[in-house]
Amino acid sequence: xxxxxxxxxxxxxxxxxxxxxxxxxxxxxxxxxxxxxxxxxxxxxxxxxxxxxxxxxxxxxxxxxxxxxxxxxx
Amino acid sequence: xxxxxxxxxxxxxxxxxxxxxxxxxxxxxxxxxxxxxxxxxxxxxxxxxxxxxxxxxxxxxxxxxxxxxxxxxxxxxxxxxxxxxxxxxxxxxxxxxxxxxxxxxxxxxxxxxxxxxxxxxxxxxxxxxxxxxxxxxxxxxxxxxxxxxxxxxxxxxxxxxxxxxxxxxxxxxxxxxxxxxxxxxxxxxxxxxxxxxxxxxxxxxxxxxxxxxxxxxxxxxxxxxxxxxxxxxxxxxxxxxxxxxxxxxxxxxxxxxxxxxxxxxxxxxxxxxxxxxxxxxxxxxxxxxxxxxxxxxxxxxxxxxxxxxxxxxxxx
Numbered sequence: 001x002x003x004x005x006x007x008x009x010x011x012x013x014x015x016x017x018x019x020x021x022x023x024x025x026x027x028x029x030x031x032x033x034x035x036x037x038x039x040x041x042x043x044x045x046x047x048x049x050x051x052x053x054x055x056x057x058x059x060x061x062x063x064x065x066x067x068x069x070x071x072x073x074x
Numbered sequence: 075x076x077x078x079x080x081x082x083x084x085x086x087x088x089x090x091x092x093x094x095x096x097x098x099x100x101x102x103x104x105x106x107x108x109x110x111x112x113x114x115x116x117x118x119x120x121x122x123x124x125x126x127x128x129x130x131x132x133x134x135x136x137x138x139x140x141x142x143x144x145x146x147x148x149x150x151x152x153x154x155x156x157x158x159x160x161x162x163x164x165x166x167x168x169x170x171x172x173x174x175x176x177x178x179x180x181x182x183x184x185x186x187x188x189x190x191x192x193x194x195x196x197x198x199x200x201x202x203x204x205x206x207x208x209x210x211x212x213x214x215x216x217x218x219x220x221x222x223x224x225x226x227x228x229x230x231x232x233x234x235x236x237x238x239x240x241x242x243x244x245x246x247x248x249x250x251x252x253x254x255x256x257x258x259x260x261x262x263x264x265x266x267x268x269x270x271x272x273x274x275x276x277x278x279x280x281x282x283x284x285x286x287x288x289x290x291x292x293x294x295x296x297x298x299x300x301x302x303x304x305x306x307x308x309x310x311x312x313x314x315x316x317x318x319x320x321x322x323x324x325x326x327x328x329x330x331x332x333x334x335x336x337x338x339x340x341x342x343x344x345x346x347x348x349x350x351x352x353x354x355x356x357x358x359x360x361x362x363x364x365x366x367x368x369x370x371x372x373x374x375x376x377x378x379x380x381x382x383x384x385x386x387x388x389x390x
Contacts, residue, residue, distance in 0.1 A: 011166055012092055012099075013085040016145060019097075020079055038342060039166065047092045 005034045006044070007064055014040050015047045022053070025071050030056065033067045041065045081149050088201075089162035090148065093141075100131075101140040101151060102163040104200070107174035107192030107213070108136030114159060121154050135210070136173045137163050167209075167342070169202040169330070174213040175220045178232070184215035185232035185277050186295060191322050198323045202330065206337040207344045210302070211326060213295075217276045223296075224310045225303045227345045228329050230295040233275030233316060240265055242287035249279040249288055275315070294318045294368075299329060299357065300346035300376035308346040308376040311354070313361060314368040325365060332360045346376040 004021050006014040018033055025031060035041045041058070045067050049055055052072035059066045084090070091100040103118065110118075118138055122130050127142035143151055152162065163171050174192035178184025191213045202209075212221040215232040223229025245264040257272035258279060266279075275296060280288045294316035301310030317325055329345070336356070337348045349357055354373050361369045380386075 010088075012088070012090050013082050015092060016080060016082065016085055016090075019145065023079075043092070050092070050094060051096050 001030055001032055001068075003032045003034065006040065007034050007036050009036075009040075011039050011043050012047075015044050018044060018048060019051070022071055027071050027073045029071050031069060031071060033069070035065045035067055037064065041067075045069075080145060081152075084148055084152050084162065088165035088168060090145075091165055095142070097144050097146070099143050099145055099148075101143045101148075102133065102165065103138045103140070103155070104161040104163040104171050104196070105137050106171050106196035106200075107177070107189045109174075109176075109189055110138075117154075117156065118160065121151055124154070125151050135171065137171060164201050165208075167204050167207050169199045169204065169209045169211070169326075171200060172196055172211040172213060173221050173226075175215050178215050181215060182281075183218055185234050185275075185293060186213075186215055186319055188213035188215045188221075188230075188232065191230065191295075191319055194323055195326060199326060199330070204330065204337075205334050206340065206348075207342050209330065209333070209345065217274050217296075223301075224298045225301040225307070226298075226310065227300070227302065227333075228326055229298045229301060229310055230317070230322065231298070233294060233296045234277040234280060234290040235275060235292045235316060236268070236273070236277065236279050236288050237291035238266060238268065239287045239289070242285050244285055244287075246284060248282045248284065252278045252282040254278070292316045295322065297325065297368075300349045302344050302346055306347075307379040307381060308344075308350075309379060310346065310376055311373045312370055313358060313373055314365060314370060317365065317368045321365070325361070328361055328364060329357070332357050350375050 006017060035044055045055055054070040056068040056070055089102045093100055122140050125143055125147045126140045131139040131141055133139055172192040172195045174188040177189035178187055195211055210226045211228050212223055212226040213230045214221045214223050219231055223231045243265055247260050249266050250258040250260050255272050255274050257269045258266045261267035280290060297314040297317055298310035299313045302308050333345045336352050337343055354375050358369060
């Protein structure tokens with residue numbers, strides 16, 4: 001599974017980077033994003049959900065989070 | 075490369091805020107002190123017309139917000155606004171664009187040049203990462219306090235301390251009549267008597283005096299710290315009086331460094347809540363080092379405003 005590391009990237013740059021990365025990925029593919037605690041983990045999943053992607057899971061891992069999602073249709 | 079599609083540098087200071095619709099963002103523009111030239115306003119209008127929704131929103135903190143901007147147009151919007159003349163504002167845990175009233179060049183109530191202070195702070199501190207939460211600064215020119223200094227993290231309010239030249243006084247009594255705070259009354263010798271404890275530094279006595287017998291002994295800013303509105307409002311309290319206009323940036327920087335240090339590890343917490351946790355003495359002592367002649371002897375914690383029932387600890 002493709003993993004995109006957005007740790008250390010502040011809002012909203014992390015969300016825009018996630019969007020740009022998702023543009024090159026086919027719908028239906030599962031991807032994971034690494035997100036910092038705090039604002040990023042609160043904002044990025046919510047914004048990606050708004051964009052029509054399917055959130056599959058969120059797991060804490062040593063001080064950061066792994067968000068798994070399935071890319072939605074355009 | 076995906077990165078080439080949008081220049082991520084433009085996003086660094088914030089100001090691009092996600093909207094509900096797919097691909098859509100609000101672009102918040104930087105308008106320090108709420109003042110803008112008509113030329114720039116028409117440029118913004120043209121950009122809003124071309125890329126936006128057909129209207130702009132005036133934020134409650136004096137920014138112009140372009141609505142419904144597609145993220146693919148970020149770079150074009152930034153370029154067409156003119157990067158040097160019109161910068162994008164901030165959001166997130168940063169020093170925000172300072173707000174200010176109209177200032178003293180044309181407002182008869184104004185005591186200090188709030189517009190100059192707002193520009194100064196904008197140039198030197200705008201976008202500084204706090205590490206914790208937003209950080210709001212405002213400048214009010216007089217005690218009417220239109221920008222609401224007590225609900226900013228650091229709020230400034232223009233102030234003058236009056237002095238009387240008794241020989242120049244013609245005993246007209248206008249100053250006593252104009253002093254709505256009751257700090258002035260006409261004494262036995264038919265000269266005004268000043269009750270310093272009641273003075274709120276508005277300067278009405280100076281403005282109304284027909285002979286110039288009342289003048290400003292000192293002038294600067296009253297400073298309140300620790301305020302915020304939002305879900306859990308706090309009213310900021312008095313930390314300093316008559317801070318000179320030229321020391322405002324340095325004063326804020328000191329508060330900011332205290333906040334950055336004391337809130338370490340506390341997460342998304344505003345300055346006022348950190349003051350409550352650490353005690354007002356701690357911040358006051360830090361400020362006393364560099365501003366001994368301006369900080370007050372003591373203050374009180376930011377005041378909690380209960381806006382919702384049941385009150386904590388009270389049975390519903």
